[in-house]
Amino acid sequence: MKIERVTGRLSLRRTIETGTEEQRRAVQNIIHDVRTHGDTALKMYTEKFDQVTLDSLLVSESEIEAAYKEISAEMLAILREAAANIRDYHERQKRESWMTTKEDGTILGQKITPLDAVGLYVPGGTAAYPSSVLMNVIPAQVAGVKRIVIVSPPNKQGTLPAGVLVAAHELGVKEIYKVGGAQAIAALAYGTETIQPVDKIFGPGNIYVALAKREVFGQVAIDMIAGPSEIVVLADETAKANEIAADLLSQAEHDERASSILVTPSMKLAIEVANEVQKQLETLPRKAIAAASIAQYGAIYVTDTLEEAIAVVNELAPEHLEIMASEPMHLLGQIRHAGAIFLGRFSSEPVGDYFAGPNHVLPTNGTARFSSGLSVDEFVKKSSIILYSEQALQEHGAKIAAFARLEGLEAHARAVEERFK
Amino acid sequence: MKIERVTGRLSLRRTIETGTEEQRRAVQNIIHDVRTHGDTALKMYTEKFDQVTLDSLLVSESEIEAAYKEISAEMLAILREAAANIRDYHERQKRESWMTTKEDGTILGQKITPLDAVGLYVPGGTAAYPSSVLMNVIPAQVAGVKRIVIVSPPNKQGTLPAGVLVAAHELGVKEIYKVGGAQAIAALAYGTETIQPVDKIFGPGNIYVALAKREVFGQVAIDMIAGPSEIVVLADETAKANEIAADLLSQAEHDERASSILVTPSMKLAIEVANEVQKQLETLPRKAIAAASIAQYGAIYVTDTLEEAIAVVNELAPEHLEIMASEPMHLLGQIRHAGAIFLGRFSSEPVGDYFAGPNHVLPTNGTARFSSGLSVDEFVKKSSIILYSEQALQEHGAKIAAFARLEGLEAHARAVEERFK
Structure with missing residues (x-):
């Protein structure tokens, strides 16, 4: 597994597959x-x-x-x-x-269906x-x-x-x-x-x-255009190489185009993980797929500091992020882009694939920058609710009409005024 | 404005414009x-x-x-x-x-960023x-x-x-x-x-x-592929024709392809509205656009009952729905598809376009069936959070490994087992 020293910020945003x-x-x-x-x-x-x-x-x-x-x-x-x-x-x-009411009789709300x-x-x-x-x-x-x-x-x-x-x-x-x-x-x-x-x-x-x-x-x-799966492990020197390697390989066995990446400020850990990946790879039933994935899309990025490692993680915007550091919870606030965040060494990524409860359908290919895993939200729609009272329209109608006229929409203004003819 | 008697359910789902x-x-x-x-x-x-x-x-x-x-x-x-x-x-x-914790040390949550x-x-x-x-x-x-x-x-x-x-x-x-x-x-x-x-x-x-x-x-x-705007007014015999006509025209002046529709069980109201639309149209500055819109995409659907009228509204899944009936709030629960719902005669649609507070960016073209107006949700993403304790992984690890093996993903199973080697 290739080890790369990273100093600045990475820009690894990949291009979407649009087909021939x-x-x-x-x-x-x-x-x-x-x-x-x-x-x-x-x-x-x-x-x-x-x-x-x-x-x-x-x-x-x-x-x-x-x-x-x-x-x-x-x-x-x-x-x-x-x-x-x-x-x-x-x-x-x-x-x-939900709904909110005002003393002038106005009701505003949002209906979930x-x-x-x-x-x-x-x-x-x-x-x-x-x-x-x-x-x-x-x-x-x-x-x-x-x-x-x-x-x-x-x-x-x-x-x-x-x-x-x-x-x-x-x-x-x-x-x-x-x-x-x-x-x-x-x-x-x-x-x-x-x-x-x-x-x-x-x-x-x-x-x-x-x-x-x-x-x-x-x-x-x-829902989304799913791409190949990816994992990024953010680790400090307290993490265990064998566990990181096993988690990287669990991603790599999915697909030759899957991506498994370790980001760490520890060169010692980087080398240990590279060796462990090689060792564990040998006995995997899906060795061919995992090996191709690691060779093509696997990487170990070594940064100078943990801060820089976090910056790299945010650039990658991974589908799955594991934080294996002495105080994983303390780093949570700095993670801006990740589909799912696994904290600590007992939160191996397969825990989330099958069992823990959160959804395993997650944004791939760097799209965690702007999208989320599957959730109940994707199965409902929201309708806004507006009830204006006579009093409310009397108070605000002229302003609404003026705004409509600013936009050149006379019929909008007249619709409001029609109520008071 | 053409008046049509509707008995069964309408199926008006339009096709999207995909360009040449x-x-x-x-x-x-x-x-x-x-x-x-x-x-x-x-x-x-x-x-x-x-x-x-x-x-x-x-x-x-x-x-x-x-x-x-x-x-x-x-x-x-x-x-x-x-x-x-x-x-x-x-x-x-x-x-x-949010987060939830379990006694075995597990933390699950959802981070909004x-x-x-x-x-x-x-x-x-x-x-x-x-x-x-x-x-x-x-x-x-x-x-x-x-x-x-x-x-x-x-x-x-x-x-x-x-x-x-x-x-x-x-x-x-x-x-x-x-x-x-x-x-x-x-x-x-x-x-x-x-x-x-x-x-x-x-x-x-x-x-x-x-x-x-x-x-x-x-x-x-x-965000969405926006289509031409539309309004549907659901009205019973208590509604005022001049107000409905004004609201229909406020939509029609937007765009020749805008759609303004009245659905009512009252033939009397239907005829009055058709006449009012004709009358009010005459003095509109954007008369040409509004007239073309009304002629091509305007319609008055007369149903036998209010129940049937509601069914038609749900088929249309309008961007804007106005309910002008004696008890508009009582009908709210039956509305399954609408971008925004305006209740009662003082909630003229322009109130929502400019001033009331809810968003005016709404799903057009029948897409209220499956999508919502613009909201804060579209500007955040959710990351799921999983923290498993040693105890939790010890209790559930074997099940997770078994599930992984059912799916033929051996490296997933080993990733969990690696923690207890």
């Missing part, structure tokens, strides 16, 4: 076909891309039953405990509608994670969303991974459709005979899924 | 040029599109002084009172970071509204954003409207740049010699601005 012109056009064509031909197009593309012919897109009860047979009782209990923790955390994010219907994209293959089902569905339920739809590309046997089905069923999700790719996003946005459209689409996917989400954005809402 | 292939390419070229040539490209495009040659992009102090001379003392006082109301409302939206830098696009020409400056800048300031940048296309005299400059200066905004169009969006997203990049871009604009925002989305965050 060819990919964009392919996605536009798929969306067009789904809008025109509905289910027929979905099944056609499923044959083409997933190499399986489906009678029904909807997951059946017998598929759910079969999935349960693959999951141990112990694992089911863990899933349930994780779900309870996630629900507990997200309940705390929930906000109430859940979305009617949301769709969750669950990627296929090795990236089909039951934990993602928990992390996306539970905040929707806490928010009060009534209709929750899951779409995911079927495997060659024409079904979905057992863990995904069990997690969805545990949460009471009824609509699970075996369709993936841009065609699934098109179906969620525009609807087909089988799949009614939703209002917002969540979940990560490959470049085609990302481009399709970008394409339908506006017709429906989307 | 030619417009998309033009925008991509402009962005590329700004990224490559910086200020030179900005000035070149300003000459091309705004027909003015600028020495400096930054608005000077003497321009601000000149602007103040154009605004009356009375108008300045109104601006200040409006700003105070807007600030007061948005202060109530502000959220605090303001964005570092935001950019506000203020459209040019007749759509350059000082009220938009207030509505975008104040929530940013309440959130604690330190750097706020305004961009707006210069007029032929090479400056900006007095109202915009005074509003910006009143709020203490220092960086105001005379640049508009896709080139301004590119500058905000990628930066030039003069304009440092921001993290999120707010504000409406023409199709080129909208396409540019869509294009840079991911590199920076964007």
Whole structure:
């Protein structure tokens, strides 16, 4: 793992992946076909891309039953405990509608209303994670969303991974459709005979899924364009190299493009971590992926001071930040950009991926500068409420009319004045 | 104004404007040029599109002084009172970071951090509204954003409207740049010699601005793709036709594509409103725009019952909803989709545009189904906080490792186990 001395501030803001012109056009064509031909197009593309012919897109009860047979009782209990923790955390994010009243009769407020219907994209293959089902569905339920739809590309046997089905069923999700790719996003946005459209689409996917989400954005809402995952560990000389290395590798095993970075003022620690990464890498089942990730996107930045290390962290704006320092809590206030912050040596990042409660859907690729992890907020909308009394309008009407006229909007001014004719 | 009897539910979800292939390419070229040539490209495009040659992009102090001379003392006082109301409302939206602790030492929480830098696009020409400056800048300031940048296309005299400059200066905004169009969006997203990049871009604009925002989305965050404005009035037979007509016209004068709709179970009211609209239209300075808007996008829907009228309103998911009924508050709970809700006859929509306090930047084009008006929330991000104690990890570590292994992520499991080696 390469070690680099950093003195000034780093500027590592990466560029977003917008796909090739060819990919964009392919996605536009798929969306067009789904809008025109509905289910027929979905099944056609499923044959083409997933190499399986489906009678029904909807997951059946017998598929759910079969999935349960693959999951141990112990694992089911863990899933349930994780779900309870996630629900507990997200309940705390929930906000109430509020109102404020004035003596002149004015009422102002904000009404919180859940979305009617949301769709969750669950990627296929090795990236089909039951934990993602928990992390996306539970905040929707806490928010009060009534209709929750899951779409995911079927495997060659024409079904979905057992863990995904069990997690969805545990949460009471009824609509699970075996369709993936841009065609699934098109179906969620525009609807087909089988799949009614939703209002917002969540979940990560490959470049085609990302481009399709970008394409339908506006017709429906989307959560974010997820990029490869990243971890930054901010450590001082008190941290343990073996633990840091293990955490860096847990990120690296996700994806060759995942990024694992240590920032520390300690050259001694830097060298130890580099050695530990090499050592632990050897026995990993996903060694090839992790090694490629570390080689290409891994880095150890050594700064002169802890202050400088913090500045580097803020430049990186990591998805996951671990602070392994003697007083991690004392540094919290200086962290301006991070999706999730893990404090101290027992807060290994996987704790947050599965179990602790906060969401693991987090802003990647430096977007923690301006965006947040998934939360209940993304499943509600706010409507402002304005009630003016006769007295209030009498007192302020002339000012409102004057402001409207400043902007050249005479009909706005007259609308107010019409009340007192 | 056309009157239509509606019996079933309406489905009026409109399609988003995604521009022509030619417009998309033009925008991509402009962005590329700004990224490559910086200020030179900005000035070149300003000459091309705004027909003015600028020495400096930054608005000077003497321009601000000149602007103040154009605004009356009375108008300045109104601006200040409006700003105070807007600030007061948005202060109530502000959220605090929170934490929860468990007896095993676990701390979970959510840290709220303001964005570092935001950019506000203020459209040019007749759509350059000082009220938009207030509505975008104040929530940013309440959130604690330190750097706020305004961009707006210069007029032929090479400056900006007095109202915009005074509003910006009143709020203490220092960086105001005379640049508009896709080139301004590119500058905000990628930066030039003069304009440092921001993290999120707010504000409406023409199709080129909208396409540019869509294009840079991911590199920076964007607020929303704004469409033409709309109002829906939900009224029963107790409402006054002249007031409804005036409010419909206040929307219609904005834009030929603006949409003004009355939904009522009263045919008598429907006919009266249609007549009133015709009458009031005659004397409006922006008669041509309002008439075109009413003819193309105006409608009066008559339902059998008030319940049905409410269902139609929810289908329309209007940006602005006025409820003019005998008991407007009683209907509030049934409104599922609306950007802002104005209750009773003295809550004319312009009250919210300028003065009451809630934001006037609202979801248009039916997007109130899934999105909200601008609020303090859009200027902060949330970081989740996880601190696990040794005791907590000892108790739950094996479960976390088991979950990781279910997902085939061995390095995740080992990261947890590494703590207890």
